[in-house]
Amino acid sequence: MHMNKPEQPRNPDGQMPTMADVARHAGVSSMSVSRALKNSGLVSQTTRERIFKAIDELGYVLDLSAGSLSSKRTGFVAAIVPSINNSNFSDTARGITDELEKTGLQLLLAYNDYSVEREERLIEAMLRRRPEGIILTGGIHTDRARRMLENAGIPVVETWDLPANPIDQVVGFSNADAMSLLVRTLAGKGYRKFAYIGGTTERDTRGNQRRAGFQSAISGLGLPEGRVVSFGVPPISMEQGAQAMGGVLSQWPDTEVVICVSDLSAFGALMECQRRGLSVPKDIAIAGFGNYEIAACCHPRLTSVDIECYEIGRLAARKLFATIQNPEHVNRRELVLTNIRIVEREST
Amino acid sequence: MHMNKPEQPRNPDGQMPTMADVARHAGVSSMSVSRALKNSGLVSQTTRERIFKAIDELGYVLDLSAGSLSSKRTGFVAAIVPSINNSNFSDTARGITDELEKTGLQLLLAYNDYSVEREERLIEAMLRRRPEGIILTGGIHTDRARRMLENAGIPVVETWDLPANPIDQVVGFSNADAMSLLVRTLAGKGYRKFAYIGGTTERDTRGNQRRAGFQSAISGLGLPEGRVVSFGVPPISMEQGAQAMGGVLSQWPDTEVVICVSDLSAFGALMECQRRGLSVPKDIAIAGFGNYEIAACCHPRLTSVDIECYEIGRLAARKLFATIQNPEHVNRRELVLTNIRIVEREST
């Protein structure tokens, strides 16, 4: 059994109405319809009204893929983030969308699960849609991905990182420096025996840089060697944070402060402490990274590093748009450094 | 100052290479290139190799917008969720993406911030891209949105709800029933004085239905009248949950159990209790909705209602694809009811 499809507007040939149908119906040329639909201002008030009446009566909807073929502007911007489930990255995606909305560009969003191979495939798939610009997360890409991006001849913004070898433009911060700053801040409060909880693999480059920043700060300050627990593939979940905390406590019971690769794992670690009856920060202190909502709301509240995720998205989109509008007059290779800020709370 | 753009592949006219350039370079017709690129199997091995060599040498990337104009298949599926920052909805988006990936369709994702007006605008913007199907959240839409969708003549799947008047297909569950079930489960454990924390406005229709389910279960069971705290516009944050919990405790100190519209607000409420030194569930019990990661990880763990968010996305995408492939042989108006399950944990 099947239902009939609902009644649809059709032109005389039984097809979906096109701009030519609208033009005929309104008694004008299709150029006038096109102009009316993009508010070109070169259509008289009366004509415009007749056109919109015809559009309404026929239920016409502009076909942008046809339009972009002719105008060579697709109105797309592509963006790839590691994950859309992580609220840090979805904040960035939201920032991009909100900023693009003002410009009439539409976002083509994808996530690569922290894999550069998947990123390469996604880049290829997206370039086939001829985006006018592309926003990536991080500065590590496959060779083929780099080549494709260069060939595409569109502006690229790398975010969330400071790539050693940027493709084009960058909006980000140093994950290593941010983590260093956190360690130094905590060392300033008197903590000496540090542990670090992060992911295992090499996939999460931001996580790796945070770990590197942790290690270099520890040795720079001449503190006892950092105790590092690596746990699972990214993203490190709350549950994994809890388990890793168990590892820290059993291996190095005298640890004074634990820093986690993100607030999510830090929260898991915090909960594990509570389950074991440990008092945070009295028995052991905990700090996270990313300043997620949860860090400001849990009890005790988590010390964290605020990185302006939403702002990263907005800035990246704005920079991309500026370049799209005026490719020659933009300072390519310019770096936009976003703010990082230690947010000290009760957990340390 | 500006840098030169990186060297890009160009055809003799100085344009980006097209399929015709590839064809010329490989000494074949562009139809063969087209066929080779879509693995039609109707290209000999030697020709195929020559073509891919040419593609590689020229750095050619297929232009899908040109292709879809001719083939009348864009390869797009549109989806609108209320928010991409809420992990329940981003799980659904992930489910959609993961399922679509197998089919070669690409997702055009947008969020409407719980607003049907914004949804209407987004639907129009997306229909201009001629998606082959569209996935919506909830069953409430503006009249114009409904009309546009019917006119579009593409399959529609409404999710996360059981619309009173479905447009086409539905993959969802009854938010009211799910909440009722939670109330009855808790009543079965002996709780009698219930409070409810949810959003203020009429925007979040799922939230409203949960509240309705709460109220009807309370009165159906003959329990003391439910105490409802409405708080802010959706999405209700952790912080708002905490504040609302303060309201419950000051207005009705004898409340035995508080149910929240989502786990996020429930977590905020839980933290507020901890800050006030109240023991959960001994002094007051708390339950949430959505079975977010945090519910399973906080301390005490939160009782919640598991709705299979990821699965909703997968099923919706699968159903949409089936309809796209075979519009006539699909049972339109068929309803796919997804599972709901009470997850009892230590908080109640």
Place this chain on the structure above:
DNA sequence: GCGTTTTATGTTATCGCTATCATTAACACG
């Protein structure tokens, strides 16, 4: 070996829109 099928390739005509140029009408000004 000859007709028949299958496989591989090419030719042509769009798809639905917009850029570009051409045209007409309306208006201003000395």
Place this chain on the structure above:
DNA sequence: CGTGTTAATGATAGCGATAACATAAAACGC
């Protein structure tokens, strides 16, 4: 009133791919 200028509209020719049909070459059957 003629000329120049601006505003409003139309005609035409693609944009870059694919559908549909046509053809050539190879494989097959008896």
